[in-house]
Amino acid sequence: MAVARYHIFTPMQDISISRISVSDVLALQTISRATFLEAFAADNDEENMKQYLQENLSIEKLTAELTAPCSEFYFANVSGTPVGYLKVNYAACQTEQQGDNSLEIERIYVLREHYGKGVAQALFQKAIDIAAHRNAENIWLGVWEHNHRALAFYRKNGFTEFGRHVFMLGTDAQTDILMRRELR
Template identity: 50%
Template sequence: MENIEIRKVVPNEIDQLQKIGIQTFLEAFSSENSEENMNSYLEKSFSTQKLKTELKDKNSEFYFALENKTVVGYLKINLGQSQTEIKEENAIEIERIYVLKEFYGKKIGQLLFEKAMEISRQKKVDYIWLGVWEENLRAIHFYQKNGFVVFDKHIFKLGDDIQTDLMMKLLLKE
């Protein structure tokens, strides 16, 4: 744990971002989804062009978790109009927290989450929200443990498969 560094991703690290994004998504979801749907989603969501655009967006931020200078996980947050749905100025969306499977249980996801919390406090937002696949019980439990509650559902398309995400939020101000 003590040798985990969390730092902002810079534009010239796009290859590392693409690699960790694809690898962690495959590890998390390939066993429950078809190869065609996984490939379709990965090509769209982790294309070099899409990542370049996201890295340039002042309302989206990526952070790497590094162990001994090796990327083992990452966080993506969105503010304002870059949020995928709610788009409120007083909220931050955690779009992604992913960690390599071999590092599960080492509290790296928690460190990335705490980074999102730190940013949320700096920006003085009222709440943090996210969408999580209803079948991803490990992630749902993680967010519930951190105080998130389900407030809605939305549709998530993985290739041609229609899936349901639970929308969860954590109020930071009453």
């Protein structure tokens, strides 16, 4: 598969975005698990975290997601090393059916040492570019109600709340706030 790369220059660092293919599944699993633990281990039960990593971030599950026809994954790289990633879904791959005119950001995850340095913004811009390319009318996502930093990130990028849904972290039923940004 052709790998599309482009660079975003920020005052802080040179960030490149690259499509993740199935041959990158190990690197994707490594960064997925590391960023999930960094973000949520302190505020959640250890068993539920373990169950989530085993069931949702297994090689089998990630491989299936990488080969799905309506999901795309991208790394954000600094000096050639992945420091964050993006997963977007459209059409039937969306975790809640919002219709063919919508694009879902299912995950933007950045390693903590790269928070606040434009990496998340570069991944978000990639999602906007994909949405524009697909002529999507809006972008939507779900974010944990206690994830204040992510809520602030999405609000500053023009998202507003339109609903709530349940996200299972192991056996813990958590509330996600659904947010949407219109593109036209």
